[in-house]
Amino acid sequence: MEGIEYPVNLSDIDKFENQNPDISISVFVLNNNSLKVTPIRVAETIRKTHIRLGLLTGENGELHYFLIKNLSGFVGSQINRRNGRKLFCERCLNPFHLQSALDKHMLSCSKFKPVREIFPK
Secondary structure, three states: OOOOOOOOOOHHHHHHHHHOOOEEEEEEEEOOOOOOEEEEEOOOOOOOEEEEEEEEEOOOOOEEEEEOOOHHHHHHHHHOOOOOOOEEOOOOOOEEOOHHHHHHHHHHHOOOOOOOOOOOO
């Protein structure tokens, strides 16, 4: 944590990853009003220890990070009311049933910035 001030800004996560070569971090913002999740920082490479953090912004603009232990459980309820496990792309939050399908998707999706896709109803 050398040279990183609290509260930790998103821009300091790169510095943290450079100082800790075995750790990668992805951050997802949780909209306070709609409770929708959006990726805002996705690790370029998944390292030995991969951490997923949620980010809330308080009423006074302060940042609150929380640990996401299960991305499928955290995001899955937004797209499906059934209790089936899905694999999610961290860059766009698209769901997949098979690891092979997610791996194939990641070949193209990894070339773009993180985004939450919104489809018409």
